[in-house]
Amino acid sequence: MNLRRLLLLSQVPFWALLVAAFVLLSSTLDARVQATERADQTRARLVSVAQVMQHVVDLETGLRGYVITGEPRFLDPYNAAQVALPQALAALELGSSDQDGSLGRIRALIGRWQNEVAAPELLARQSSAAAAAALVKTGRGKAILDEIRTQVERYSAGQAASLAELEAVASAQLRRLRLTLLGVGGVALLASLLATLFSAHKLSSSFGRFTAAVRRVSEGEDGVQVEDRGSVEMHVLARAFNHMSGALTLAQQEAAMRADELTARNDWMAQLGDFGDWMQAARSLDEGARILECALPELLPGTRGTLLQHNASRNLLLPLATWGGETGVATPPDGCWALRRGEIVSPGADRLAPACLGGPGGTYTCVPLFSHGETLGIMRLRPAVEGQELPEALRALLPGIVRQVSLALAGLRLQDRLLQQSIRDPLTGLFNRRRLEDELAAQTAHAAASGQPLSLIALDVDHFKRLNDTFGHDAGDAALVRLSAALRDMAPPGSTPARPGGEEFSLLLPGYDLVAATALAERLRAEIAGWALTHAGIALGQITVSLGVAGYAPPLSTPDALVRAADEALYSAKRQGRNRVVEAAPLHPEAWLTLTPG
Template sequence: MTLRRLLLLAQIPFWVLLVGAFVLLSAALDARVQATERATRTRTELAAMGQVMQQVVNLETGLRGYVITGEPVFLEPYNVARAVLPTTLAELDRGNSAGRPRLNRIRTLIDQWQAGVALPEIAARQRSEAAAAALVKSGQGKKLLDRIRAEVAAYTAEQTEYLNGQEAVALSQLRRLRLTLYGVGGFALLASLLATLGSAEVLSRSFGRFTVAARRLTDGEAGVRVTPRGPAEIQALSGAFNHMSEGLTLAQQQAQTHAETLAARNDWMRRLGEFGDWMQAARSLEEGARILENALPALLPGTRGVLLQHNASRNLLLPLATWGGESGAATSPDGCWALRRGEMVAPQGERLAPPCLGGPGGDYTCVPLFSHGETLGLMRLRPAEAGEKLPAALLALLPGIVRQVSLSLAGLRLQDRLLQQSIRDPLTGLFNRRRLEDELAAQTAHATATGSPLSLIAIDVDHFKRLNDTFGHDAGDAALVRLSAALRELAPAGSTPARPGGEEFSLLLPGYDLTAATAVAERLRAEVAAWTLSHAGITLGQMTVSLGVAGYAPPLSSPAALVRAADEALYAAKRQGRNRVVLSEETRPEAWLTLTTA
């Protein structure tokens, strides 16, 4: 037996009782409705009869007023009542077969009063008041009106008695309907309760087995099964439960595996976050490269590779960081399919293109580095063991790592670019006044602490204003760029060539005493004096510079004093005829040093 059939059989007594109750309730309700309709109709007839009586009174009142006064205006109630009465009597007569004889008598009496009393009195009053008074005194009208009132009273009494009877019947029907409802409801509840208890007993025995089995399953017991017996649906449910139990055991094993995978993924995400924090703390690409070499083996285990970035001309890829024992070398970006296509290219992927042209071979996975629409470089990696392939899980993580690396490198490149813009002169590329002052402070402190020599050369282009006025500012800028290139070439390693402003240049020489610095200044002066400059096909003539050299030693014990001494030496060179080198010792700095330090 199926569960559906069992439940249907349990509900049959309830349905039978429900049908019987419906029949009883329908009959009682019909009787109640009919009694109520009859009572309502009787009330309507009584109200209509009251209107008839009121119209009769209006007839009599209008007639008496006219007879007494002789004014036609007093006949208005009479005329209105006379027009309305036929309609009201016709409505009363419609569907009222029991009261029709008395209605006919009332209609006849009213017609008699009209013909025998009203019309004659009106006609008599039109002739004379005495004739009308004589008709009134005859008493015929009063007799007819008394008979009309008696008939109306009798009709009202009959209808009232009938109404009371109908209301009593309606009340009786209401009590019977209420009792029927109570009885049917009680029996229905009892039948439903019994059917529910019977069905629940059958189902509770079946589902009780599932409850026990489910509790054993939730307690961690493996291989829990339920014996299939009972209705067909319960047997099917038992089979589904057994199948679920087997699937749950398998799911628990898979969940354990996923948990271990998730733990490994979380650990990898933690390492990726730490990598991002370290890269944010870096202040240069060199520091970032060292962090990458330490982080990439942990983020990409079982791999080796190299991270390459574009050079300034973007015609070469230069190695920035390597890991896993990989060696890096400069290579051209033109032969890289990954850079051409802007997407990752893996050796195990199906593609129509051959291996990278001129590259290290086809066993590398190449991923381009992008940030804000700019190509920064390339990540090239392969398995640590030759002949193996990169795991699919690692390839899935690779885009996230590349994105983090790209953002970090873009930030470091931007930071380096902003730093260079803040310390470099935009025209010549030399350090600006700000960087020169920072280096002066650092190098003078170092010279004071260690006693090592330190020199400063102040350089100024001779007659630069005349050059600008004669040939234009473009020619002047070209001359300054040529001089800055020569200064950069002659500047020793560790020195600071700078352009504080205008046609003034400086060269800070840590580790150089006054003699060595003078030799550098003389080489620069001689080289510039040997030039014959031209710009835009126009010969600019000879260009010369004046140079002042100062050494950092007592009494020059501050950066400001060193700069002032070099400037004084430069001014002395200008006064002595330009195109020469003058040492600060020749300017006797003690004469102005007191003013500087006061």
Template sequence: MSFALLNLTLNARVADTEQVNRTRAQSSQLASAFRQVLDMEASLRGFVIVGRDEYLGGYRTAQAALPGILGDLRAQVARNPAGLTPEDRRSLARIDRIGALATRWQQEIAQPEINLRRTQPGAAQAIVASGRGKRIVDAIRTEVDAYGSDQTARLRAAETAAALQLRRLRWMLLGLGLFVLLASVALTLTLSQWLTRALGRLSRAAGDIAQGARGVRLPLRGVRDLQQVAGAFNTMSGQLEEAREEAARRAEALARRNADMTWLGELSDWMQAARSLEEGADVLSRALPTLLPGTRGVLKLHNASRNLLLPLVSWGGLEASYQPAEGCWALRRGETRRGGEPSFAPPCLSGADAPCFSCIPLFSHGETLGTLQLSPQEGEALPAAAQQTLPALTRQLSLALAGLRLQERLRQQTIRDPLTGLFNRRHLEEQLVQAVALAHSTAQPLSLIALDVDHFKRLNDTFGHDAGDAVLVRMGIALRDLTAQHGLATRPGGEEFTVILPGMSLDLAETLAETLRAQVAGWTLTHAGTPLGQITLSLGVAELAEHGTPATLTRVADEALYLAKRSGRNRVCRPPTADVALARA
């Protein structure tokens, strides 16, 4: 009778343990399914931010694995030897809802974002900003948490039933012991205590695992059933630890990827806000050491006119010097050159050809922008974090540098006269406003020279417009030489020129104007072998009066120019009178 009762209790305990194993296996399977959902969401977020198809690799993998995981989980729940219980039916319903929510998220959120990101990035961002995808994922998380709560309750119920069975067994064995010999009582009590210790170890181990402990194992000794229970328990504990470690590794990788995307997004925002290469270099000098940790390097720009690579940003103590573009094998081949790799290429002419040296060429729309040259601060290879960030970073650098170069070219086109290379009227007006404001704030003098070429129309009519253009180009060169140390030379239009002279008094401005007049009068110019005759200038000089404005200064200088014209040309004149200039102001 004792053996029969003991065997009945042990079988019930084995059944409870198998139920525990099934429950934990189902929980692990559901956690794996939820990790697939999180992988799809993370991969989709990376694709929406960067727009590159390789970021969808995790999404495709998780999308293909999720139905199989949910199907296996449903089969495990439905394969209950004792038949489906109400708890099993509730679990099956939750699994179906999780699958439906995952399908809905793919159809309503993921696929539209993928399609829109290729053609309408703004629309894809709008779907992300709407929060619908987050709500669906939160609903999936709620179902997973509810499923886990149900499983935890079932585990606790099983442990309670096991404890109750143990108590019943003790009392029944004690009652039977009253009717047997003292030896039988002693043997029965010894066996009862031995079983209690074994099952107690199992209960304590299960409790430890439920509280998150690691490395929990049971000794494989005792009867075969207990050995099987201990072996199954140890297998389950090992699988659970592996699942936890894998989840931690994935979470760490996802956090690192999110951090990289955040830094790259911030770099893109700052580079878009920059308005010149100097401002962009200031941003990159702070960003590159952070985005490429454990490296030292230099970013060089390609100067097409001189065919040189000129350093723009350097960090980590790497020497930044110019080098001939023709000597860069990375630019010649249009591909990254990594130090230490077997290669037939001769050393780089820059001299930076250490075994750990890497050179990445930067291109955009067929234009050569420069190179990014890197080497590790320690060891023989670039750190893993830098290698992971480098592809996306180089693409972003190429786009940003191309945009800044385009801005600079467009800006020069808007402020430069294409014929003489001098600044045009728009830039003259902007700089004159700034110069007047600075002169008033610092109490420094400000003078202006207005000049034009005498009888320029007659020159054009006599020798042709090509000859007139040649004279204007020569005037541009003379004015640039004259104002190389101070002042700003401009061509507002036609044969008229204006020179802004900050910090220069009227007397000094008049001396400078006379120097220019004498220099031009001494020219002997020819065009197409034909002498053009003497070229003369009429110049008017004016100084900013107290409380004067840019318009006042311009009018006074023009008045002095008109006086020089009326006085016979080929001369320098001041305004008619100081009183007239002040009155005009």
């Protein structure tokens, strides 16, 4: 007899007992669950009827507050209860048989109170407080509310009695379930113990000799063999053990050989970890490129190549780093099979397509760089000595290197994107207040040191609130976006167009004196005044701006003083009728004292 049949026969009584126990437990558990569900439904109805009564109280409270004060805000609980009450009644009636008609009477009484009491009092209070008070004094509302409370209490009492009965049934079912579990568990434990003892006795006698043989092997003895006898499984196990014992010596020899390979790989992994640490310390793609040019020759010895970064806006692969004397050349990404297929493409590999359609041809191994579904670029490499092939060991290292490079490049690109998000206004794409303040500090310091002119234009959209109120915020946002585009187009190189907030814009102009800045502001004002903007097919009318221009006058001016002077000029333009450019007065000591908060 084989071991499987022996074990199966020993477990048959135990399985039969389990089936019977399962049937008994299932029936007991079903009864318990049904009793519990009925009790839960009754509790839910008690909660629902309490909510209905609370809504009725809110109706009466809100009505009384309004009748007494005449202020509409006292109707807030009344209005809220009117909305919630139908839902609460529907939830209460759902699943309720309402055999004695209590719920129907409650709903009818609430309807009577709303129609015969609430509606007349609300109407009367709109005429006069005295008329409403007269209706209240009739006591009709109180009588109906008392009847509602009586019906609710009667319904709640019935449900509470039903809940007590259901909980008693559920408790009885729980006691029965506990007794059943104890009985079934005890019998199952006893049956399992007997079956286990029987099986253990049979198996221990068979496996005892294997235990002794394994102990001898663990102590280092060679050539250990086990006698081939017993059940079919024991015969198979003995032959397998004897084969394993013979192969163990060969495995130990192979392990010693691989230990050297593992040591070399560990050294390489440590080097790769150092590379990752250096890349994490980089703060820009330029820094990362310099690190790559130093690290890749060490990580990929005996190679030369180029790492190209994917520029999505230009749809080009641009050289980021080179090593081994290679020269990077920008290429379109569409011609690279490695990027198309998302896998490494090696020269000379069997394939049904020609080499890359663009770039240096088929002598390179092309490795695509991806991270989180984003195409980062490609690494092209080849042996440093022409005519040779990349060693197989080096090919095996490529995925690990590419993974580190991809993660590092993705992190650096993310840093760059986050930097742009932190200094850009999300609606217009112009610089935000934070970047403007940084540029003001830097440019005023430069102007003070070099003596070069510096000007600031402050711009504000005229009647922007009216535009928003008339045409909506979407139209206002569209106008701001169009204005920011004009400001960006007219901003000279080196200037800082910014949106400090709302409908306010600024243009910081290094190298521009007050006259040149005023001329630029006038051109900007004239262009905007000539627009005929539409949004969603609706003409927005003429949009104008008021502009204030201030010039830096060291050493008495500071960034704050320059901003205040431009703002004062802007306010002057507003006071003079808007749609105009006003120059700020030169910043003399007296003006500085005026602009400095005291």
